[in-house]
Amino acid sequence: MDKLAILIPAYNEAQTIEKVVKDVQGVIENIPGSVVYVYDNNSKDNTAELAKKVGAVVRHEYAQGKGAVIRRMFREIDAEAYIMIDADDTYPVEAIPEMYHKIIDRQVDMVVGDRLSSTYFEENKRPFHNVGNSLVRGLINFLFKTNIRDILTGYRAFSYRFVKTFPVLSRGFEIETEMSIHATEKRMLVENQVITYRDRPEGSESKLDTYGDGLRVIKTVINLFRSYHPFAFYSVFSSCFFLMSMILFVWRVILPYSADHTVPNFPSLIVSMILLVLSFITFFSGSILGAIQTNDKRNFELALIDAENQEKVLKND
Template sequence: MDKLAILIPAYNEEVTISKVVKDTLAVTSDIKGTSVYVYDNNSSDNTVELAERAGATVRHEYSQGKGAVIRRMFREIDAEAYIMIDADDTYPVEVIPDMYSRIVDRGIDMVVGDRLSSTYFEENKRPFHNVGNSLVRSLINFLFKTDIQDILTGYRGFSFNFVKTFPVLSRGFEIETEMSIHATEKRMLVENLVVTYRDRPDGSESKLNTYGDGLRVLKTVINLYRGYHPFAFYSIFSIISLIISATLFFGRVWIPYVQTHTVDNMPSLIVSMIFFVLSVIAFFSGSILAAIQTNDKRNFELSVVDASERLKDLRNEGKIKK
């Protein structure tokens, strides 16, 4: 078991991978028991060879997608602390010791490398990425009542408890959104660490599709809000259906009935009753799912305790590298 595991997901990053690995090894030379892992995701260039030559341990994930890579990394690697950094040389490795210290000394579960509070908007040459990052940050902080300053950053530090209790569901770049919301909803300790950002060097291309991946991120936010806050989510549909039902009933059925004492608009009455039933169904669906979610939270707390006990056992057995 490592004291610190540096996790680098990589896909066709031959331009930058050597520098990232070497810089990471240099800055962590004083942290004994550190290992650098490059997880290759079907690269067709020289990423694997260059990473091995630079001193990293290279492993492979053959299922395409960043989410699949992170799932593999989290399952296979045991460490007291983890730092995940992209292979594109856009993040400063100099803050890794600070991230590590926050995790092992202060018990922080996730340290977020915050690009948006520093140089991101000046360095990033893709304007729609800037808009998308700001939109997602504002939406998540509003819906989930959190204060994470950079939702989509690929530079993060994790505790053992976070890694071993995080269920990876996403396959692509929306995985960062999933991490942020999971940490918030499970009441884990999260800190923002402002880091400088530099755009990719010439010859290095982003794998992020602005519109396609952006839509997947928004879909992930909606799905996670439905999963973590089912009562609030279904109450929206309940209230909308109730308003439609009441509007149809009083406007098209009740007012004419008061005047004529006959139901002149039977179709409107039927439709209003259908919307009323839908309102009731949505309300009780949200209530039932909220009760299930409460039980899931209890089970999660037990899984955190199990992960903590496992880490203690590994320490006591002397299985952590020194």
Template sequence: MDKLAILIPAYNEEQTIEKVVGDVKAVINDIEGSVIYVYDNNSKDETANFAKKAGAVVRHEYAQGKGAVIRRMFREIDAEAYIMIDADDTYPVEAIPEMYQKVVERNVDMVVGDRLSSTYFEENKRPFHNVGNSLVKGLINSLFKTSISDILTGYRAFSYRFVKTFPVLSKGFEIETEMSIHATEYGMLVENQVIEYRDRPEGSESKLNTYGDGLRVIKTVINLYRGYHPFAFYSIFSLIFFLISMVLFVWRVLVPYSETQTVANFPSLIVSMILLVLSFITFFSGSILDSIQTSNRRNFELNLINTENKND
């Protein structure tokens, strides 16, 4: 088992990968048993060769997408602590020792490299990314009652138990959202660490699609909220069905009946009753799924115990 594993997912980053690996090597020299892993994700340039030349252990993931790369890294590598950093030279490697100490000395499960509290909004030249980061941060912190300062950052440190119990489901850049929510929902210790951010060097292109990846992140948030809080999620639809049913029944059925003593609007009566039934179905569906989720949480705690025993 490595003492510290530096994980660098890379796709077409020949311009910066050699510098990133070299900079990381310089700051982890004092950490005996540390290894730098670069996982090349079907790069069409010399990323893999440059990373190997710089002294990294180069491996390959042929399924496209950052989520696929992280799944491979987490399953293949055993270490006491992990630090994931992007290959685009936008994050300061000087923060690595402090992030590492938080994991090994204070048993923090995930350290989040917080760009948004420092230089991100000044350095980032894509205004819609700024808006998107703020929107996702506010949405997740409101829905999941957490206080993570930067949801979408790719600079994080992890404990062994987080890495070996995190189910990677996302395929693309929404993986960071999934990590953040998973850690907070299962009561893992998460801390923010403010870092300086610098924009990509000239000539280096971002792989993010502002609108496409943004929509995928929002979809991921909704799906995760449905999965982790099914009762609250389905209760919203139950309440909507119930209110529409009651309004339709009173307006189209009860009021005319009080005046004529006859039910004249049978279609409205039928629709209101169907909506009422749907309201009850969604309510009890949420209740059943909530019980299943409670059972899943218990099983997860047992898996944590087994994981910690293996680590020892």
């Protein structure tokens, strides 16, 4: 079991990978048992060769996407603490020791490298990325009642408990959103750590698709809200159906009936009753799924205990 595993997902990062690996090695030399892992994700340049040349342990993930890479990392590597950092040389490696000690000494489950509270908006030259980061942060903190200050950062530290109980479902860059919400919903200890951010060096290109990845992130947020808070999610639709039913019933049925004691709008009566039935169906669907989600939370606590016991066994070995 490694003491500290540095996880670097990489795709076509030949320009910066050597510098990132060397910088990381320089700050972890005082942490015995540390290993730098570079996971190459079908790079078309010599990223893997350069990383191996400077001493990183290079492995490959052939399913394309950052989510697929992280799934492979989390499954294959056992460590007391993990730190994930991007290979594009935009994050300060000097923050690694402090993040590591938060995981080991304070039993934090996830440390979030917070770019947005420092230099991100000055350094980042893509205005829509700035807007998107702020929008996603506000949306998630509102829906999930949390205070994570940088939802989409790729600079994070994790405990063994988090890594071995996190179900990786996303394949792309929305994985960071999934991590943030999972930690919040499972009541894991999360801390923000303000870091400085610098934009990519000239000639290095971002792999992000501003609009495509942005839409996928929003979709992920909605799906996760539905999964973790089904009663609240379906109650919104139930309330809308009920309100539409009552408005239609009063306007097209009750008011005409009170005027001449006849029901001239039978189609409106039928539609209002259908909407009322849909309201009840969605309400009870949310109630049932909410009960299932409560049971899932109990099962997760048992899985967390198993992960902690497995960590103790690995440490003793």
